[in-house]
Amino acid sequence: MKIHLKTITIITALTGFLIVNSTLAQNLIQNPGFSTGNLTSWTPLNAGPGATISVIPTGGNPTDYAWLNNTVAANNLALSQTTANGSVIGAGIIVNYSFDLLGGSQANGGVDFIHIWDENSGGGVISQGPGLLGPYFPPASKWTTYTGSFTTVAGSDHLAIEFDATTGAATGSADQMGIDNVSLTPAPEPATLSLAAMGLLGVWTFRRSRKA
16 A cells, blocks of 8 residues: 555654654643642742741732742741652753742841752652752842753652742841742753654645645
């Protein structure tokens, strides 16, 4: 049975685009912009009287955002999320990270830190990705975007990210931090890029054949 060249071209194009849609630039973070209006998929740590985490429904970047307000001395108020098991398996995967921060009161030792970890299948930390990020002192007048990348290590199974509004031991220490648009995105493997390119080539070939 003969298969027409045009049919092969269409199949090639569709295959490439299906791969593009399913594997390229997938953010592993759930509820990255707090658009649910709450902390769904996120875990607060060390919250309590004087150390609160809330979602601000208006005035964010561009809408909702998380707000950490820590006025308890020597306290690490944190917001964290662990990605799905099996989301980044093995060594050598390049992961791009990005998040937006908004500053507030940072008095007497208050400071922002961000941790990103590689974890094994059992949830154990095996590497601190790009290393401890910070200290950050973002302006309160505007949002600041921070970006970077790191490479996973052997034994990696998934990732975790934690935002820390940390206070010092001095009386009156305080730290406030807004968080929005959090992203942990594995870069596509070369084989995936090749198949995606094959899909684009298929579409180009198909369009030329139709014109001919």
